[in-house]
Amino acid sequence: MHVLGHLSVEEFLRDYWQKKPVVIRNAWPGFTPLLSSQELAGLSLEEEIESRIVEEQGKDGPWSIRKGPFTEDDYRSLPENKWTLLVQAVDHWIPEAADLLEHFRFIPSWRIDDLMISYAVDGGSVGPHYDQYDVFLLQAEGQREWRIGQICSEQSPILQGPKIRVLEQFDETERWVLNPGDMLYLPPQLAHYGIAQGECMTYSIGFRAPSQAELAQAALDDILASSSEDCRYTDADLQPQAEPGRIGADATARLKQLLISAFDDEERLQTILGKLMSEPKYPEQLPEPRDDASWEELDEELQEYQPWRRSEFARFAYSQHGDNCRFFALGMSWALPASDSAGVAYLANHSHYQSEQLQALAGSEPLRNLLVQLWQRHLLYSPEIEFAD
Structure with missing residues (x-):
C-alpha cells in the first residue's frame, strides 16, 4: 500500500520533504487502529513504557504534564475534556506497530525513530509547539483539527511556567480537520497546534534527526579513540611576523585543514553515522x-x-x-x-x-x-x- 495517496514518492521528496506541509486525504483507506484507547491506556501502566499525560488546565497550572507509569486512579481523576495521553515507541512493544512503519521506508529506514500514539478527549491538545524533526500524523480514530503556524527556532519565545515547550506566540497560516485515514506531513521547525474534536487517536511517525552537537560529539569520540600523538598542529610554511602575539588567518587556515583531514574519510563518516543512527532508543x-x-x-x-x-x-x-x-x-x-x-x-x-x-x-x-x-x-x-x- 502507498501512503502518499495522490503523490508519488518522487513528488513528495521533491516538493514537500523538509520543505512544506501537506495533507494527504484518505492516505490509508479503511485504516483499523492497532489498539483501542483502553489498550493504549493499559500500556501506560507499564513501568518500562514511556508515557505522558498533558492537561490544558491541570493541577500544576496551564499545560501541566505528568509522566507514567500511571494507575487506574490517575485516569479516574482526569477531567472530562482537554487532556491527552501520549505513549512513545509503541512499535517497540507491538509487532503490528513495527510493521506499520514499513510503509514509510521511502525515507531511509535508519532515519525512522518510532511510532507514538496519542489519545485525546474533546479539546485535548499538547499546545502550539514545534518539533526539530519530520513527522507524519496519521489520524486513526475520530477527528483532530490541525492549525499550522510559523517557522520556529530555539530563539522562538516559549511560555514560562509549563514543563512542556508551548509557544508564546502562534501565527496561524492554515488549518485542516483530519478524518480517520487522513495524514498530515510536517517538516521540522514548523509550528503546529492539534486539537481533538471529540475523542480521537493520532499516530505520529517521527524521524531521527541528530543535532550538530550530537554529530560532532560522535565524530570526535571516534577521532579521539584512534588519534595519534604524532598528528599535531604544524606550520612548516611559517613566515616572519611583525606581531608575534597575534593569531592570524594563516594559523586558523592550518587548524581548519588539520580538522578537515581528520574527517576527510568517507568510510569513517559512514561508520560514525551508522553507529549513531542505529543506537537503541532505550x-x-x-x-x-x-x-x-x-x-x-x-x-x-x-x-x-x-x-x-x-x-x-x-x-x-x-x-x-x-x-x-x-x-x-x-x-x-x-x-x-x-x-x-x-x-x-x-x-x-x-x-x-x-x-x-x-x-x-x-x-x-x-x-x-x-x-x-x-x-x-x-x-x-x-x-x-x-x-x-
Whole structure:
C-alpha cells in the first residue's frame, strides 16, 4: 500500500520533504487502529513504557504534564475534556506497530525513530509547539483539527511556567480537520497546534534527526579513540611576523585543514553515522544476551521455525566502501568483505526473513558469525518460538 495517496514518492521528496506541509486525504483507506484507547491506556501502566499525560488546565497550572507509569486512579481523576495521553515507541512493544512503519521506508529506514500514539478527549491538545524533526500524523480514530503556524527556532519565545515547550506566540497560516485515514506531513521547525474534536487517536511517525552537537560529539569520540600523538598542529610554511602575539588567518587556515583531514574519510563518516543512527532508543531495556550462542544452535532453530523478523527495538543499517562493507545495529559496527554486501543489504533492507534465506547467508563465515551475534543479542527472532514457549 502507498501512503502518499495522490503523490508519488518522487513528488513528495521533491516538493514537500523538509520543505512544506501537506495533507494527504484518505492516505490509508479503511485504516483499523492497532489498539483501542483502553489498550493504549493499559500500556501506560507499564513501568518500562514511556508515557505522558498533558492537561490544558491541570493541577500544576496551564499545560501541566505528568509522566507514567500511571494507575487506574490517575485516569479516574482526569477531567472530562482537554487532556491527552501520549505513549512513545509503541512499535517497540507491538509487532503490528513495527510493521506499520514499513510503509514509510521511502525515507531511509535508519532515519525512522518510532511510532507514538496519542489519545485525546474533546479539546485535548499538547499546545502550539514545534518539533526539530519530520513527522507524519496519521489520524486513526475520530477527528483532530490541525492549525499550522510559523517557522520556529530555539530563539522562538516559549511560555514560562509549563514543563512542556508551548509557544508564546502562534501565527496561524492554515488549518485542516483530519478524518480517520487522513495524514498530515510536517517538516521540522514548523509550528503546529492539534486539537481533538471529540475523542480521537493520532499516530505520529517521527524521524531521527541528530543535532550538530550530537554529530560532532560522535565524530570526535571516534577521532579521539584512534588519534595519534604524532598528528599535531604544524606550520612548516611559517613566515616572519611583525606581531608575534597575534593569531592570524594563516594559523586558523592550518587548524581548519588539520580538522578537515581528520574527517576527510568517507568510510569513517559512514561508520560514525551508522553507529549513531542505529543506537537503541532505550538501551537500558535491552535484553541480556544469550550466554552461549553457536551457529549449530541457531541453525537448529532456523530449521524448526519460521518466519523470522528483526526485533522491534532494533535499527539496522549498512554501508559499502571499496573492498569493505559494514553492518550497523545497537550503535555497533561489523566489518565484512565487499563480497558479503548483498547479504548485509538483505538484513538491513528488510525486517522480515525466511529461514531458507538466512541459512543461505551462512555460506559466508563473516555473515554466519554476524547472524549468530544478532541472534545472541535477540535482534533476530521467530515469533513461532515465542508462541511455542
